[in-house]
Amino acid sequence: MIFIKDRLRYFNLLAVAILFSCEPLVTTFGDSEDALYYEAANIQNVDYTTDPFEINVMTWNIRFGAGRLPFFGDACGDRVVFTSGEIEANLEGVAAKINLSDPDIVLLQEVDRQSKRSAYIDQVQWILDNTNLNYGAYASVWKAQVIPSDGIGRMDFGNVILSKWELSDAERIKLPLREDQDALTQYFYLRRNILKAKVAVPNQTEFYAVNIHATAFATDDTKQKHVDTYIQTLKDLDDAGAKFVTGGDLNALPPGATSIDFCMADICSGESFHSDADGGPHKDGSYFNNFINEPTLLQALYDSYTPAVSLTNYSANESNYFTHAPSTGDVTADRKLDYIFTNLTWNTNSDSTHQDASNWSDHMPVSATLNFSQ
Numbered sequence: 001m002i003f004i005k006d007r008l009r010y011f012n013l014l015a016v017a018i019l020f021s022c023e024p025l026v027t028t029f030g031d032s033e034d035a036l037y038y039e040a041a042n043i044q045n046v047d048y049t050t051d052p053f054e055i056n057v058m059t060w061n062i063r064f065g066a067g068r069l070p071f072f073g074d075a076c077g078d079r080v081v082f083t084s085g086e087i088e089a090n091l092e093g094v095a096a097k098i099n100l101s102d103p104d105i106v107l108l109q110e111v112d113r114q115s116k117r118s119a120y121i122d123q124v125q126w127i128l129d130n131t132n133l134n135y136g137a138y139a140s141v142w143k144a145q146v147i148p149s150d151g152i153g154r155m156d157f158g159n160v161i162l163s164k165w166e167l168s169d170a171e172r173i174k175l176p177l178r179e180d181q182d183a184l185t186q187y188f189y190l191r192r193n194i195l196k197a198k199v200a201v202p203n204q205t206e207f208y209a210v211n212i213h214a215t216a217f218a219t220d221d222t223k224q225k226h227v228d229t230y231i232q233t234l235k236d237l238d239d240a241g242a243k244f245v246t247g248g249d250l251n252a253l254p255p256g257a258t259s260i261d262f263c264m265a266d267i268c269s270g271e272s273f274h275s276d277a278d279g280g281p282h283k284d285g286s287y288f289n290n291f292i293n294e295p296t297l298l299q300a301l302y303d304s305y306t307p308a309v310s311l312t313n314y315s316a317n318e319s320n321y322f323t324h325a326p327s328t329g330d331v332t333a334d335r336k337l338d339y340i341f342t343n344l345t346w347n348t349n350s351d352s353t354h355q356d357a358s359n360w361s362d363h364m365p366v367s368a369t370l371n372f373s374q
Helices: 011-020 084-101 123-129 183-187 222-239 299-304 311-316 355-360
Strands: 032-034 036-039 054-061 105-112 135-147 153-163 167-174 193-199 207-213 243-249 338-342 366-371
Touching: 036 123, 036 167, 054 084, 054 207, 054 243, 054 338, 084 123, 084 355, 105 123, 105 207, 105 243, 123 135, 123 153, 135 167, 135 193, 153 167, 153 193, 153 207, 193 222, 207 222, 222 243, 222 299, 338 366
Parallel strands: 054 105, 207 243
Antiparallel strands: 032 167, 036 135, 054 366, 105 153, 135 153, 167 193, 193 207, 243 338
């Protein structure tokens, strides 16, 4: 989860800059745009002779390489900018986990490229050059020459698809903006997207990877709109006869989750929640009933496509499948926010929720093996 505090300063200066600068301070994006392509510095040979043919897929929100350091925006700290040594140390942990799991396709969220807070490292290129993956596609979620809040400065972070095979037709699909913010805050805020790309998987003519990072802190129906747009994007592929793997950080709980209130888990020193008899007030993003239909928000996704982790398995032992541990406290996973789905078939019991990777982000990766013969 990620957000900027609603403390945008220097309004008059920014108004002048917006009016008279040659380029806009913030990239606003169209409804659909081409994504950026990447290649590893050294392309590695991919030799697949398995029968039946199967591939491993992973999703992971890597928290812009900040690991569990106390970033001001989503933890109980006041740090905004990190050193190259700090960022690279965490990226090394991310790369080591990816190499150990050896996925063929990886869906990443919260990846920085040339952002001030992460020492201007192009993390897409860094990860490609330090893993067994060859190709990448990137779609920005938050791109600005400067974010005039708390010294954030230059920003470019977004969603990434990485693959051992070439990518094409990479598309950034716009998601609706939050409507519970004033105009100035909304202008400088995140512009979330769905990233879709065709993957040249052997013997497959129309196979796609689709990556999403839905809103975390909206108090209106933005999350519902994001999920609806996501489901429609998948339906369009399915109706066209394409095969796909999809997933990401949906910032939503699975149907049947036994807890929907994480205000106290996310609380920082000096904050006060649950002071009223009815259980309020609540911390934005931590009390899931703030969102319309949150307890059943993802049910349509489960009904239409096959999850890597079935609801039956999840319900039998929820804690085994938790993928998020708030960076406000110790490393204790407490909720599932990250998912993989397909319109094909997963190998039985091939899924893994990698809670051993909790040092490298406030999210933990999920992986599973896709079988093309069933």
